[in-house]
Every structure is written in C-alpha cells, then in structure tokens.
Amino acid sequence: MLKIGLTGGIASGKSLVSTRLRELGAVLIDADALAREVVEPGTPGLARVMAEFGQDIVDAGGRLDRARLGTIVFAEPDRREALNAIVHPLVRERAAAMLATAKPGDVVVQDIPLLVETGQGSAFHLVLVVDAPDAERIRRMTEIRGMTDNDAVSRMAAQASRQERLVAADIVLDNSGSVEDMMGLVDTLWKERLAPFASNLAAGRAAPRTGAPALSPPNPDWPVQAGRLLARIRRASAEVLDADHIGSTAVPGLPAKDVIDLQVTVSSMEAADRIAPALGEAGFPLREASARDTPKPLDPDPAAWQKRFHSSADPGRPVNVHVRVVGSPGWRYALLFRDWLRANPDAARMYAEMKRGLAGTYAGDHRTVGYADAKEPWFTQVAWPLMDAWAASSGWRPPSYSVAQS
Incomplete structure (x- = not known):
C-alpha cells in the first residue's frame, strides 16, 4: 500500500484536502478524529487526562471540556507535552490497527496535524503538506472559527514553523486560492502521482523513465x-x-x-x-x-x-x-x-x-x-x-x- 502522511498548519485547509482524497478513493485515517475517540467518556485515555489535569477538566456530562483544555495547553508548553504524552501513543496504536486492514493497492492517507513535530515523516512514502500564508490562516481562524487574534497566533506558535513543514514535505499544495483551485491540484496529484505510485508498489515495479539525458541546473533542494x-x-x-x-x-x-x-x-x-x-x-x-x-x-x-x-x-x-x-x-x-x-x-x-x-x-x-x-x-x-x-x-x-x- 502507498502510505501518505498529510499535514499542515492550523487553518491551512488540510481537512479540505483529506476529504477530497477520500472521495477519490483513499483510505483516510484522521488523527484528530482518533484523538477525540481515545478520550471519550469511559476510556482509559480520558481517565489519564483527568488524573493529569484534574477532575474539572470534564464538563457536567462527563465529556472532556476541550475549550478549557485548549486554553491550558496552548498557554503552557509543558502542559501541552503532558497531554501529548497521553494521547499520541493511543492515537498511534489505533492508527496502526486501521492501517493493518488496508489492502496492497490502497492509498492510505494519515491526516496528522503534528506529523512534523513528532518526527514521523520517515514512516510514509510521501509527506504531503497543505500550505497557506500566515495572514490567510489567521483570517480563517478569526472570521470562520471565531477566535481572537491572540488565540490564533498562539495556536500557530504551538506548531512547527512553516519552514519546518516545507523542509519535511515531498509535496506542497498551495491553498492560498479558491476551493476549486485546490480541488484541481488534488485531482491532478492523484491521477499523475499517487495512483500510479500505489499501482507500482503493488506490482513491485519501478516507475518508468523515458527521455534524453537532459541536464538540469544545480538544485539546492x-x-x-x-x-x-x-x-x-x-x-x-x-x-x-x-x-x-x-x-x-x-x-x-x-x-x-x-x-x-x-x-x-x-x-x-x-x-x-x-x-x-x-x-x-x-x-x-x-x-x-x-x-x-x-x-x-x-x-x-x-x-x-x-x-x-x-x-x-x-x-x-x-x-x-x-x-x-x-x-x-x-x-x-x-x-x-x-x-x-x-x-x-x-x-x-x-x-x-x-x-x-x-x-x-x-x-x-x-x-x-x-x-x-x-x-x-x-x-x-x-x-x-x-x-x-x-x-x-x-x-x-x-x-x-x-x-x-x-
């Protein structure tokens, strides 16, 4: 199977890309969704979070108070690390179980917001980064998600820098344009690279090469x-x-x-x-x-x-x-x-x-x-x-x- 690690900064448009890849036929493993599942009421994950952050980290219905938890962990890096130490291993365990059910010719896309931060790039055949300018991401967080400017900047600062993500990326999708523009980029990527790559892997063959021995200028990348x-x-x-x-x-x-x-x-x-x-x-x-x-x-x-x-x-x-x-x-x-x-x-x-x-x-x-x-x-x-x-x-x-x- 072809394993794709999908990531991007908050409000970059990663969910838009993952949805389209699933529509095209990819098997999607969403780390955010798994992170919610592993701390559902009655789970060992929630019990560990309560032990670390206190009983009042859940609401009256016994569910994790995500807004309260977010305020704590994005303001205090050491508390964020404590939360990650609880949740990340549980998410990886659940993702591995899902991955084990994939078929040889599948394209499996793992949507992982903190892929770069957690050093998981080498586990994938390709790392796909969805990119957008910082100003546009702040606009999306404030206008669409209702965050304050300070909250938006704080969330961005808690993640890897844009440059760190670009260094880790095999493929960068620029999401500074329209939704239609992004859909076109994803469709082309699927047709010209991801689907053929998956087919080659399943058949155990190298990608074909044709053409004269043309020299390219020196490339620092x-x-x-x-x-x-x-x-x-x-x-x-x-x-x-x-x-x-x-x-x-x-x-x-x-x-x-x-x-x-x-x-x-x-x-x-x-x-x-x-x-x-x-x-x-x-x-x-x-x-x-x-x-x-x-x-x-x-x-x-x-x-x-x-x-x-x-x-x-x-x-x-x-x-x-x-x-x-x-x-x-x-x-x-x-x-x-x-x-x-x-x-x-x-x-x-x-x-x-x-x-x-x-x-x-x-x-x-x-x-x-x-x-x-x-x-x-x-x-x-x-x-x-x-x-x-x-x-x-x-x-x-x-x-x-x-x-x-x-």
Whole structure:
C-alpha cells in the first residue's frame, strides 16, 4: 500500500484536502478524529487526562471540556507535552490497527496535524503538506472559527514553523486560492502521482523513465530531498549499515540529470538480497539482481563490482539506489568520487563540461544507456588517477563499520 502522511498548519485547509482524497478513493485515517475517540467518556485515555489535569477538566456530562483544555495547553508548553504524552501513543496504536486492514493497492492517507513535530515523516512514502500564508490562516481562524487574534497566533506558535513543514514535505499544495483551485491540484496529484505510485508498489515495479539525458541546473533542494529518502531507507531494515547521497546531485553547484542517486551499505551480497523486499516496500523495488557497476576496468574481478540496483516506484521523484557491500571497490569509488568533486571545484567543472558535451551528443536518444556508457572511459582514464592521488595527499578514508559478515 502507498502510505501518505498529510499535514499542515492550523487553518491551512488540510481537512479540505483529506476529504477530497477520500472521495477519490483513499483510505483516510484522521488523527484528530482518533484523538477525540481515545478520550471519550469511559476510556482509559480520558481517565489519564483527568488524573493529569484534574477532575474539572470534564464538563457536567462527563465529556472532556476541550475549550478549557485548549486554553491550558496552548498557554503552557509543558502542559501541552503532558497531554501529548497521553494521547499520541493511543492515537498511534489505533492508527496502526486501521492501517493493518488496508489492502496492497490502497492509498492510505494519515491526516496528522503534528506529523512534523513528532518526527514521523520517515514512516510514509510521501509527506504531503497543505500550505497557506500566515495572514490567510489567521483570517480563517478569526472570521470562520471565531477566535481572537491572540488565540490564533498562539495556536500557530504551538506548531512547527512553516519552514519546518516545507523542509519535511515531498509535496506542497498551495491553498492560498479558491476551493476549486485546490480541488484541481488534488485531482491532478492523484491521477499523475499517487495512483500510479500505489499501482507500482503493488506490482513491485519501478516507475518508468523515458527521455534524453537532459541536464538540469544545480538544485539546492536535491540534498534536502535526498535526506528524506535516506531516512526512509534507514528505517526499512536493521541490516542497512548506512545510506549516503552520492552522484552529481550530491555535489553543490554541479548540473545533473534530475535523478537522485543513493548508496546503501550492507555487510554482504546476502544481506543485500535479504533487504530487497524491505526496500521495495519502502518505495524502491529491485530492478537488477546482478547489476553492472562502473568502472570495472579498475579491477578485473567482476564479482568485486557486484551490486543490487533498485529504483523508485514514485513517478514524481526518480531515484537510483545502489546497494553495495562495505569495503567493495564500487562502494569506495562512489564515496571517493563524490568527496573529490566536493573538495575540488576544478574537477567538478571538468566533469560538468564532459557531461554537457555527452548530453548534447545523445540529446536525441530516448534512453540514457548510451550517455552512461560514454562516460565510463572518463571515470577510469581521467577521474580515477586524479581522485586516487587526492585521496592519498588529503588522507581521505571511507567510513568503517564493525559488522558480522553473513
């Protein structure tokens, strides 16, 4: 199943988006609704809240006085943390039970107001943030919900900042326009990304890629995107020793194809095979069980350069995942090449010029195989001697891990 974490600041329009996604076919798990359920009269949750905040936190009918509780927790951060410590585990338990009933091809949307604050982003294939300007959110709270300006600002201050949410977001939906505008954005997202992503996951296949090897200008958001992807990979299996952003998108200022390359470090090829299903469930299905690696001319032993190659099932974010054994020549080369380019601007410029030339040569190619093959001599004949000398002179060493071989 495709797991979507939906969040947004108060009055951003998150409920509008969740409702539309449910209409389109998503399974919706609403954390706010669950948070109300777990403190209904007679529940252990309400008993714990009363023990923490006093018997007068319920009304004459025995129900939680939410207005009174809200006044307390939004004015006193330590009291808010105490409430969260009671409610959040109960909500997560209930959400997990609902998630367990979902089918493989489902799109499951978990509407979680405090997703960013509670660090849950890596639990989802995508984090979807509904965004609106602060002034518009205050207007909605005061005019529609009847809050005072001070109450509205206080509620906003109790949540993650807008910038923190945007950093956590794989997808941002701008809800500063009309309801119709937002519905159109959600419908397009569902058709072009969410539904195909879910279908790819259920089939265990990578999203198809077509087109010439076009280079994009350097994008400062590439490392941020890579960080979110790496967190999901590390969470996928305890046998992942490490995961790194490699390749051109990991080098600041370097033009690159808009494809993020990641390297997953494992103790052995057997471990690489064991984690393949977990990587597939995390959104990165296996593409080649015995993929070629480059540059093989540096070592005549083909087995030394063996890897497992996975790609993203997400049609909206092309990703290559290279699973390599710690200490292997391919593993070392990927890390050294990245660090050499980062430390040597002249080398990065030389590499960029070579790539631009080949991208022009293969501009009419509908695949990138020819472009990739044409780069191999440069890696072995030009880059390798220079980066090897730099490693020796700078004292560069790859990371080391204490692992039990399997």
